[in-house]
Amino acid sequence: MTTETTTVRPTARRILPPPVTGQEFVLTGVIVALWVLLGVFTPAFLTPGSIQPLLVSVAPIALIGVGMTFIIITAGIDVSVGGAIMLCAVITAKMMVTANLPLPLAVGLSIAAGLLLGLVNGVLIAYGRVHAIIITFGTANLFQFFALRVFGSETVNGIPGTLDVFGRGEAGRTLGVPHSFAIMIVIAAIAWWYLRHTTGGRHLFAIGGNANAARLAGIRVQPRVMVAYAVTGALVGLAACFFIAAGTSTLDQAVGSGRELAVIAAVVIGGTSILGGRGSVIGTVLGAILVQTVTSGVTQLGWPSQLATLFVGVFIIIAVGTDLLRQRVRAQP
Amino acid sequence: MSALPADETAYRLEMRDISKSYGGVRAIRHADIAIRPGTVHALVGENGAGKSTLIKIIAGAEFADAGAISFNGEPITISSTTDAIQLGVQTVYQEPQLFPELSVAENVFVGRELTRGVRVDWARQADQMHDLLATVGLPDRISTAPVGTLSIAEQQQVSIAKALAGDATVLILDEPSAILTDAEIEVLFTVIRRLTSAGVAVIYISHRLDELFRIADVVTVMRDGETITTRPIGELSVRQIAELMVGGVVSESRPQNGAATGEVVLELDGFSRTGRFDGVDLTVRSGEIVGLYGLVGSGAGDIASVIYGMDKATGGRMLVSGRPVTVRNPAQAKRLGIHLLPANRSAQGAFSFQSIALNIVVGELGLLSRIPGWASRRRERAIAQEFIRRLAVKTPTERQPISAMSGGNAQKVVLARQLVKRPALLVLAEPTQGVDVGAKEEIHRIISGLADEGTAVLVVTSDLGEVLRISDRILVVRAGQITAEFRPDATQVEILAAAAGADTPDADTTPAPIVIQEDQT
Numbered sequence: 001m002t003t004e005t006t007t008v009r010p011t012a013r014r015i016l017p018p019p020v021t022g023q024e025f026v027l028t029g030v031i032v033a034l035w036v037l038l039g040v041f042t043p044a045f046l047t048p049g050s051i052q053p054l055l056v057s058v059a060p061i062a063l064i065g066v067g068m069t070f071i072i073i074t075a076g077i078d079v080s081v082g083g084a085i086m087l088c089a090v091i092t093a094k095m096m097v098t099a100n101l102p103l104p105l106a107v108g109l110s111i112a113a114g115l116l117l118g119l120v121n122g123v124l125i126a127y128g129r130v131h132a133i134i135i136t137f138g139t140a141n142l143f144q145f146f147a148l149r150v151f152g153s154e155t156v157n158g159i160p161g162t163l164d165v166f167g168r169g170e171a172g173r174t175l176g177v178p179h180s181f182a183i184m185i186v187i188a189a190i191a192w193w194y195l196r197h198t199t200g201g202r203h204l205f206a207i208g209g210n211a212n213a214a215r216l217a218g219i220r221v222q223p224r225v226m227v228a229y230a231v232t233g234a235l236v237g238l239a240a241c242f243f244i245a246a247g248t249s250t251l252d253q254a255v256g257s258g259r260e261l262a263v264i265a266a267v268v269i270g271g272t273s274i275l276g277g278r279g280s281v282i283g284t285v286l287g288a289i290l291v292q293t294v295t296s297g298v299t300q301l302g303w304p305s306q307l308a309t310l311f312v313g314v315f316i317i318i319a320v321g322t323d324l325l326r327q328r329v330r331a332q333p
Numbered sequence: 334m335s336a337l338p339a340d341e342t343a344y345r346l347e348m349r350d351i352s353k354s355y356g357g358v359r360a361i362r363h364a365d366i367a368i369r370p371g372t373v374h375a376l377v378g379e380n381g382a383g384k385s386t387l388i389k390i391i392a393g394a395e396f397a398d399a400g401a402i403s404f405n406g407e408p409i410t411i412s413s414t415t416d417a418i419q420l421g422v423q424t425v426y427q428e429p430q431l432f433p434e435l436s437v438a439e440n441v442f443v444g445r446e447l448t449r450g451v452r453v454d455w456a457r458q459a460d461q462m463h464d465l466l467a468t469v470g471l472p473d474r475i476s477t478a479p480v481g482t483l484s485i486a487e488q489q490q491v492s493i494a495k496a497l498a499g500d501a502t503v504l505i506l507d508e509p510s511a512i513l514t515d516a517e518i519e520v521l522f523t524v525i526r527r528l529t530s531a532g533v534a535v536i537y538i539s540h541r542l543d544e545l546f547r548i549a550d551v552v553t554v555m556r557d558g559e560t561i562t563t564r565p566i567g568e569l570s571v572r573q574i575a576e577l578m579v580g581g582v583v584s585e586s587r588p589q590n591g592a593a594t595g596e597v598v599l600e601l602d603g604f605s606r607t608g609r610f611d612g613v614d615l616t617v618r619s620g621e622i623v624g625l626y627g628l629v630g631s632g633a634g635d636i637a638s639v640i641y642g643m644d645k646a647t648g649g650r651m652l653v654s655g656r657p658v659t660v661r662n663p664a665q666a667k668r669l670g671i672h673l674l675p676a677n678r679s680a681q682g683a684f685s686f687q688s689i690a691l692n693i694v695v696g697e698l699g700l701l702s703r704i705p706g707w708a709s710r711r712r713e714r715a716i717a718q719e720f721i722r723r724l725a726v727k728t729p730t731e732r733q734p735i736s737a738m739s740g741g742n743a744q745k746v747v748l749a750r751q752l753v754k755r756p757a758l759l760v761l762a763e764p765t766q767g768v769d770v771g772a773k774e775e776i777h778r779i780i781s782g783l784a785d786e787g788t789a790v791l792v793v794t795s796d797l798g799e800v801l802r803i804s805d806r807i808l809v810v811r812a813g814q815i816t817a818e819f820r821p822d823a824t825q826v827e828i829l830a831a832a833a834g835a836d837t838p839d840a841d842t843t844p845a846p847i848v849i850q851e852d853q854t
Contacts, residue, residue: 197452197453197455198452198453199446199448199451199453200451202435202439202443202446202453203444205432205434205435206432206443206444209432209435210430210431210432210433212430213430213431213432214443214444215414216414216424216426216430217430217443217445217495218414218415218418218445219443219444273434277432277434277435278434
């Protein structure tokens with residue numbers, strides 16, 4: 001811009017950061033490159049039979065990742081989602097077996113259960129003023145304990161096929177698109193809009209950026225923080241239905257285990273700052289796709305599966321490293 | 334805005350008989366302050382006089398134990414920051430309370446966004462930004478920049494814009510000039526005048542008394558939690574304000590120090606750190622206590638940090654015992670025999686959950702045994718017990734965690750750590766901040782004792798009584814430069830006036846502080 005031009009009034013568009021960040025372009029590029037490479041080396045990769053299951057496995061991780069993005073933007077974290085998935089899934093599966101719930105009731109029950117668990121976390125963190133990692137580490141164990149009690153040391157068998165609409169099979173797709181993935185995309189789009197264009201969404205960024213300043217600016221910090229955990233809980237409930245549908249009429253005790261790390265990895269790789277105040281839902285979805293691509297790619301190439309873990313680890317370090325470097329550069333006068 | 338008639342004599346905000354205690358300590362006693370619209374009301378007082386507490390009560394961040402507040406003549410209660418904001422009471426804190434990742438425009442409107450339905454109305458906010466930025470003297474294009482990329486002065490202007498977006502009726506500026514350069518202060522004053530002509534009542538807190546005469550209409554002086562007087566600024570001089578702030582306190586005679594006859598241990602020559610302090614020359618001799626007195630933001634604390642290698646110098650020389658050195662980090666400073674008692678005890682000094690013993694010996698674990706890497710618990714205990722006795726630390730045992738101790742005792746423990754190995758140069762930053770009177774006395778005695786035994790001591794403090802009491806020489810730091818030097822028989826008023834900037838001669842003031850030229854023998 002030359003200085004002699006008349007004053008350029010800021011426009012609405014330019015107040016906000018660009019709708020898609022540079023990091024998201026990079027992620028998209030990496031994913032496309034990986035898909036092309038995998039397509040070249042394993043011809044089976046770029047076929048519906050390979051891509052559809054990939055998208056089905058992305059769906060629950062990205063869905064919970066949307067909620068986790070809200071939480072991490074407020075400079076919090078939730079490591080209890082693995083335990084929460086397990087508890088929601090086992091309650092819902094048991095009720096389906098005993099009462100043969102119709103689809104809306106089964107999904108409603110799971111979401112309600114998840115919402116309740118999220119509220120427990122949210123109330124303790126927002127009003128108990130204990131750091132999120134401590135609270136959710138505790139509740140993770142509690143949720144797991146209750147889930148195992150419901151399991152009663154055996155797998156849940158004979159689950160009716162009500163939830164197959166979210167599954168890998170033909171019933172789970174319309175025009176070749178997995179329903180679970182489509183639902184996740186819709187919810188992610190709503191979340192993206194919420195974070196960007198509503199006061200509630202913008203306040204989450206403010207809280208994560210400087211909680212004290214947010215309080216002084218008259219933002220009701222505690223309810224906002226609580227809602228972030230509650231939303232995540234509800235999304236965990238929906239994702240639990242996807243996990244039930246992924247099995248073949250059985251649900252074992254391994255459900256949900258370790259998923260909190262996959263979710264947090266997706267969020268962090270997606271460019272959301274672990275220090276709070278900055279992040280995006282689009283990045284999280286891309287992060288989840290990248291993680292699943294690497295996992296499934298390693299399998300399809302016939303490489304040892306530990307390599308997937310290695311790659312994900314490297315991605316996380318790169319993502320966090322970039323973020324910290326950015327903050328440090330900015331801290332210089 | 335208010336429907337009340339714009340009565341020239343009416344007060345916008347009136348606080349009567351306000352008292353507030355923190356755990357038995359009276360922070361404010363029967364304070365009164367009343368502010369008229371369209372005026373700048375200065376609030377001055379020494380550190381701990383109660384200014385911050387009074388401001389926090391107005392801003393709704395603290396609640397008064399007793400007293401009455403009225404707004405435009407109506408009695409009200411302010412029980413939260415939200416209440417205060419609704420009245421239009423806006424505070425610009427010394428440290429800008431902003432969100433670094435968000436754009437300037439978002440920062441300005443955060444918490445009171447303009448909305449259309451549930452959506453934030455970005456277009457309308459962008460429109461209003463133009464006027465707000467013009468009022469605070471920032472260019473339009475800045476509204477899209479993330480606040481984290483702006484300078485401190487710009488961030489402060491953004492803070493003011495933010496206050497204005499909330500329809501400020503009362504604007505509180507807490508030491509706005511402490512972090513600004515002279516040119517930036519001019520901009521600030523222009524902004525303030527623009528606001529008062531629009532009818533805003535401005536409360537202006539500052540340590541720099543000279544500038545009050547350029548901006549304030551009325552001044553209220555606080556001392557020891559009381560509002561001493563409220564007068565039109567024209568009726569007072571810098572010196573008179575300084576006297577009111579200090580009160581009739583006669584500075585006590587300091588303990589007899591040994592004469593400063595030793596070798597020069599520390600010499601700074603044109604020592605600078607860009608933006609913090611510039612061209613600082615000073616010497617500290619063995620056995621001498623030099624007091625470095627400066628107000629908040631003067632740069633005195635930064636000098637200590639750079640001497641100890643916590644920050645880098647950007648110019649000038651530092652000599653330790655005559656040898657030029659560049660201190661890159663605290664470990665190197667310690668090898669040179671420089672020890673620092675940090676200003677912020679809880680953040681930089683104490684390992685709170687650890688025992689007193691560990692807190693004392695942690696800097697010198699190498700002394701605990703001849704075998705490298707091995708720390709003898711018996712030696713640790715012995716050293717700890719010796720220092721507990723020498724510094725009269727009140728504790729049943731050396732195993733007590735430091736977090737269980739009072740401020741004064743904890744400070745003695747952190748001080749003891751600096752003495753395990755006798756330092757050649759001891760730098761003390763605010764050695765008695767948050768310490769009770771008895772412990773303060775003892776810490777001063779310990780410092781004097783060290784000097785008598787030959788340690789060179791540099792005390793960096795914003796406590797006027799302290800600097801007079803223990804120093805052999807007093808250097809005043811103002812705006813990053815040493816501006817005056819005093820002998821310990823100087824009065825509090827002289828020193829405060831020098832530090833607060835009484836360099837504009839006043840008709841009814843004794844001439845500028847006497848600058849003593851020390852003979853460089």
